[in-house]
Amino acid sequence: MRIHPNKLVIDVQQEFSRMFPFLKLEFYRSTGSRRVDPVKQNMLAFDRKIGEGQINITDGEIDIKPAMTVKELEKRLKDEFSLVAQVFRRSRNVWLQTTMTDSWTLSNQNEHGKEISLGKVKSIVPGDFDLERDTGN
Secondary structure (H helix, E strand, C coil), X not given: CXXXXXXXHHHHHHHHHHHXXXXXXXXXXXXXCCCCCCCHHHECCCCCECCCCCCCCCCEECCCCCCCXXXXXXXXXXXXXXXXXXXXXXXXXXXXXCHHHCCCEHHHHHHHHHHHHCCCCCCCCCCCCCCCCCCCC
């Protein structure tokens, strides 16, 4: 995947989603601090250039492989491109941050998102949460 400051967020997201249709990649403005706290207010809009709100963004290629963990992808985007990113996994009709399962591979995350979204989950996975467990659905 090619990363450069003038590329639109949505173009990067669509390219990522073609590889992993049950995952979503969100980008956040960099605050310049060492501690990263991605919150919705800092999220880059899909129609913005990926370089907006980023400090010292670099350009280049990142080879995203199914065996890469979420943690590894987010770290590489930060270290190599100065991009603050978060992977989300589809769970039925909502998107969940993968912070509790960052050690999973992108392939495992995507497969689990597919199983949940299509109603084919055999059991609850440790570290995963069912948002509808108390709603009676």
